[in-house]
Each structure stands twice: as C-alpha cells, then as structure tokens.
Amino acid sequence: MILCGIDEAGRGPVIGPMVMAGVIVDEQGEAELKSIGVKDSKLLSPKEREDLFKKILSIAKDYKIVSLPPETIDSHMRDPNSNLNMLEAKTSSEILSSLKPDKAYIDLPDRNVSRYREWISSKLPSPVDLICEHKADQTYPVCSAASIIAKVTRDRYLDMLREQFGEDFGSGYTSDP
Numbered sequence: 001m002i003l004c005g006i007d008e009a010g011r012g013p014v015i016g017p018m019v020m021a022g023v024i025v026d027e028q029g030e031a032e033l034k035s036i037g038v039k040d041s042k043l044l045s046p047k048e049r050e051d052l053f054k055k056i057l058s059i060a061k062d063y064k065i066v067s068l069p070p071e072t073i074d075s076h077m078r079d080p081n082s083n084l085n086m087l088e089a090k091t092s093s094e095i096l097s098s099l100k101p102d103k104a105y106i107d108l109p110d111r112n113v114s115r116y117r118e119w120i121s122s123k124l125p126s127p128v129d130l131i132c133e134h135k136a137d138q139t140y141p142v143c144s145a146a147s148i149i150a151k152v153t154r155d156r157y158l159d160m161l162r163e164q165f166g167e168d169f170g171s172g173y174t175s176d177p
Contacts, residue, residue, distance in 0.1 A: 001102045005143035010150075038141050104130050106120070
C-alpha cells in the first residue's frame with residue numbers, strides 16, 4: 001500500500017510563505033520513518049529537522065512541496081467564497097492528484113472533519129482513503145515526515161530572507177516578540 005502524509009508549515013505568517021508538503025512511502029518506508037525517529041516538526045530542534053530531512057528524502061518514494069506566497073494567501077482571505085482552510089484543502093488535493101497514494105493522512109486544519117474530507121475527495125481524479133485528523137503529524141510517521149519537510153523548506157526560505165535583508169525577524173509569525 002502506498003501511503004501519503006500531508007502537513008503545512010507557516011500557517012498565517014506575516015513574513016514568508018505557507019509551505020505544504022506531501023511525502024509518499026510504502027509500508028516498509030513507514031517502518032523506516034519510525035526507526036529514524038520522525039515526529040511532529042514542532043517537537044524537534046532545527047538541527048534534528050535538518051538531519052531528518054535528508055533521511056526522509058532517501059526513504060520517500062516521492063514527495064511534493066508547494067510554497068504558497070503571501071499574495072496567494074491574501075487573495076484567498078479576501079475572497080468571500082474561500083478561506084485558509086479551503087486553500088489548504090485545494091493544495092492537499094493537488095498534492096494527492098500528483099502523488100496518487102492509496103491512503104493519505106492529512107493534518108486537519110478545519111473543525112469539520114467530514115466537510116474537509118469531502119472537499120478534498122471531490123477534487124481528486126481517483127479515490128484515496130483519506131484520514132483527516134487534528135494532530136495527525138503527532139500520530140502518523142508519514143505525516144510527521146511531511147511536517148518536517150514543510151518546516152525545513154520554510155525555514156530555509158526565511159534564512160534566505162534574513163541574509164538578503166540583514167535582519168533577524170524571528171519565525172515570521174505575529175507571535176514573535
């Protein structure tokens with residue numbers, strides 16, 4: 001069985017993109033992800049995430065990274081028929097359409113599980129067994145792997161911006177002091 005995990009990093013940033021990642025593994029790859037210690041990216045140091053990033057890519061059968069710039073996020077937030085959850089669902093369906101897994105674990109941003117699952121399913125060219133859960137990145141290794149890929153990708157982009165502008169602006173969230 002081909003498994004996919006999907007997660008994001010940078011939801012609601014004031015600086016930098018929101019990055020979504022999908023990671024594909026088979027059942028053996030899932031066991032390998034467990035053995036190397038993948039877990040939710042928020043529970044790992046930057047160095048641990050960087051080390052795991054390389055290992056995940058060597059285990060993954062395939063992956064897809066989608067960077068959503070602030071302009072894209074803003075346009076969805078201004079659209080009365082859209083919101084950030086719908087943007088994530090749309091991007092998740094694009095990732096799944098590209099990677100074509102049998103089963104997918106998605107870290108759920110929406111309160112309404114069935115609505116989110118149905119929205120994604122309606123956009124897919126072929127059926128996928130969708131498991132949409134809050135904190136899926138803490139429960140399913142392949143979703144943890146996607147969390148790490150998304151976070152490292154976003155962190156690298158922010159490092160590039162820091163170097164370009166000569167400023168340390170923290171993580172790019174309003175919660176930074």
